[in-house]
Amino acid sequence: MGKPASTKASTLHPAFNSEVIAVPGGEHLNSCFSCGACSGICPVSQAIPEFDPRKIIHMIRMGMKDRLLGSDFLWYCSGCKSCIFVCPQDVRFAEIMGALAQLALKEGYVSEQDLIDKGKAAQVERDLCVACLTCVRVCPWSIPMIDKQGVAVIDVETCRACGICVEECPARAIRLNESEDARLIAACGV
Numbered sequence: 001m002g003k004p005a006s007t008k009a010s011t012l013h014p015a016f017n018s019e020v021i022a023v024p025g026g027e028h029l030n031s032c033f034s035c036g037a038c039s040g041i042c043p044v045s046q047a048i049p050e051f052d053p054r055k056i057i058h059m060i061r062m063g064m065k066d067r068l069l070g071s072d073f074l075w076y077c078s079g080c081k082s083c084i085f086v087c088p089q090d091v092r093f094a095e096i097m098g099a100l101a102q103l104a105l106k107e108g109y110v111s112e113q114d115l116i117d118k119g120k121a122a123q124v125e126r127d128l129c130v131a132c133l134t135c136v137r138v139c140p141w142s143i144p145m146i147d148k149q150g151v152a153v154i155d156v157e158t159c160r161a162c163g164i165c166v167e168e169c170p171a172r173a174i175r176l177n178e179s180e181d182a183r184l185i186a187a188c189g190v
Helices: 016-022 037-041 045-046 053-062 065-069 082-086 093-106 111-118 134-138 164-168 180-188
Strands: none
Touching: 016 093, 037 053, 037 082, 045 093, 045 134, 045 180, 053 065, 053 093, 065 093, 082 164
16 A cells, blocks of 8 residues: 555554544444455455555554555545445445545545545536536435535535536536546556
């Protein structure tokens, strides 16, 4: 997962496992017995071998908070939930990744603008938006809303970066940057 970081005692956070479990989505973490079924089925892991769900869980347990929450790999999970269907322990790795994302945002490892820049959230160009409600209607997760000024807004923390609103916006007022993991996957031909 990038350059190896030092694992000195001062860089480890022994309570990190408990922090993840306390966030919605992380509650099943301790059910994992490292069988590797999630890693075997993960389409992102197939295209980007450095993204390994089993290793990420191990990093959580080792207390490698700074290294993990500061890593771009945190944003590579596609949220496809293939891992959930094959896990014999119902660990829900995709949900754990969501919990890690929440922690990274809450603790300042990444900002909302970073997520937009990384292509992990769409952004409305306010001066182009005509409040036609198309984005509100087409989003399967009901994320875009119309604010008090009559302009569409997208909650960066909940946006799935699927691109549906971007493609459907008749005013072309919604932007979604290409993410690094999408570039890597495209380069692999997956």
